[in-house]
Amino acid sequence: MNRTTLFALLKIIFSFLLIINKLETYAFLRAGCFGKPEKCLLIEKFPIFAIQFSVMKNIILTFILVAVFFGAQAQEKSYNVTCIAFYNLENLFDTINDPNINDEEFLPEGSNRWTGDKYLEKLGHMADVITQIGDEHIKGGPVCIGVSEVENISALTDLANQPKMKASGYVPILIEGPDRRGVDVGFLYRKDLFTLVNATSHRLVVADQPNFRTRDQLLVKGIILGDTVHFIVNHWPSRSGGEKRSAPMRAATAQLARTTVDSIMAVNPNAKIFIMGDLNDNPTNASVYKVLKAARDKETAINITGLYNPMYNMFKVQGIGSNAYRDSWSLFDQIIVSKGLLGDDKSTLKLYKTLIFNRNFLKQTEGAFAGYPFRTYVGGQYQGGYSDHFPAYMFLIKEK
Numbered sequence: 001m002n003r004t005t006l007f008a009l010l011k012i013i014f015s016f017l018l019i020i021n022k023l024e025t026y027a028f029l030r031a032g033c034f035g036k037p038e039k040c041l042l043i044e045k046f047p048i049f050a051i052q053f054s055v056m057k058n059i060i061l062t063f064i065l066v067a068v069f070f071g072a073q074a075q076e077k078s079y080n081v082t083c084i085a086f087y088n089l090e091n092l093f094d095t096i097n098d099p100n101i102n103d104e105e106f107l108p109e110g111s112n113r114w115t116g117d118k119y120l121e122k123l124g125h126m127a128d129v130i131t132q133i134g135d136e137h138i139k140g141g142p143v144c145i146g147v148s149e150v151e152n153i154s155a156l157t158d159l160a161n162q163p164k165m166k167a168s169g170y171v172p173i174l175i176e177g178p179d180r181r182g183v184d185v186g187f188l189y190r191k192d193l194f195t196l197v198n199a200t201s202h203r204l205v206v207a208d209q210p211n212f213r214t215r216d217q218l219l220v221k222g223i224i225l226g227d228t229v230h231f232i233v234n235h236w237p238s239r240s241g242g243e244k245r246s247a248p249m250r251a252a253t254a255q256l257a258r259t260t261v262d263s264i265m266a267v268n269p270n271a272k273i274f275i276m277g278d279l280n281d282n283p284t285n286a287s288v289y290k291v292l293k294a295a296r297d298k299e300t301a302i303n304i305t306g307l308y309n310p311m312y313n314m315f316k317v318q319g320i321g322s323n324a325y326r327d328s329w330s331l332f333d334q335i336i337v338s339k340g341l342l343g344d345d346k347s348t349l350k351l352y353k354t355l356i357f358n359r360n361f362l363k364q365t366e367g368a369f370a371g372y373p374f375r376t377y378v379g380g381q382y383q384g385g386y387s388d389h390f391p392a393y394m395f396l397i398k399e400k
């Protein structure tokens with residue numbers, strides 16, 4: 001109960017008691033007695049008792065209410081609220097030809113006619129979105145945001161240098177991986193709110209498939225509000241070629257993330273770890289639920305698996321999605337937390353709330369796909385939108 005509600009409630013109780021007592025006293029004195037027989041007897045003999053009775057009752061009740069009020073005030077703690085997020089930026093390519101990768105689509109003379117103007121519009125759009133995420137509680141954008149589908153550190157630096165991003169003090173991290181299109185996951189943090197400890201990348205190697213390549217996983221360690229935190233940023237293999245056929249690759253990628261989690265937890269079982277990314281699978285799929293072992297409920301996470309997926313019920317029960325896959329909603333963009341971020345003890349950083357950032361400006365407004373993410377391109381046609389994914393974000397709290 002917050003202070004305003006408590007005040008309102010107390011006011012109602014006081015007024016009510018006052019009216020009752022006034023009526024009671026008036027009735028007692030005026031008509032002899034309408035109360036209990038023993039009370040009436042008392043009043044008949046000593047009318048002054050009726051008044052004293054009411055006054056005493058008021059004083060006692062006032063004491064109780066004042067005690068309750070101050071008790072509630074003492075329990076009311078204040079918290080720091082912070083925000084982290086993940087966003088698939090959908091092909092944040094620069095306009096320069098990199099001969100080592102297949103970026104031909106995204107060149108000024110390429111099939112998408114990816115000119116400087118379009119690139120600048122894309123950067124502006126991404127900055128617009130990022131700096132609004134979490135503005136219910138924190139202005140200027142999340143403290144940390146994992147991203148995917150970025151060509152290189154230079155493109156991510158161009159994003160961090162957008163005026164809105166620069167005002168929030170964002171610093172980019174990206175480590176090149178082996179993806180054939182050259183896209184990588186990256187990380188942006190606000191230097192006044194996050195202290196970087198280190199960043200490393202982890203590669204998936206599949207023994208019997210030497211030609212298979214996917215995005216590396218980025219592991220970032222840092223400090224938020226005095227607590228050490230670990231982020232594993234992911235972009236798991238896509239479903240192209242079929243969901244079933246491609247599932248073993250996502251399972252292998254999930255195992256890579258799980259191994260990283262286990263190695264961190266071997267040192268500190270209560271380590272605060274975030275596994276975030278475009279997993280190209282839903283929270284209910286085997287890769288996430290069985291291989292990564294991201295439990296649907298907190299109890300299982302605390303007692304057995306060590307990982308909790310707040311997006312499981314969001315997807316399964318509430319039907320919320322972050323991207324449309326084959327004409328139906330999916331929730332590929334997820335943030336999963338370790339058990340060190342769960343529990344009632346808020347003296348260290350804890351999970352508060354998980355959401356999908358799906359404001360109207362990010363949605364297509366017309367046509368058969370109204371309500372779906374408003375994209376940069378659809379079927380090779382430039383739309384000037386944002387991304388085919390909505391960002392996922394999470395609020396964390398810690399006692400002041």
Ligand SMILES: [Ca+2]
Nearest residue numbers: 094096098103
């Ligand atoms: Ca390029």
Ligand SMILES: [Ca+2]
Nearest residue numbers: 151152182183
């Ligand atoms: Ca790259």
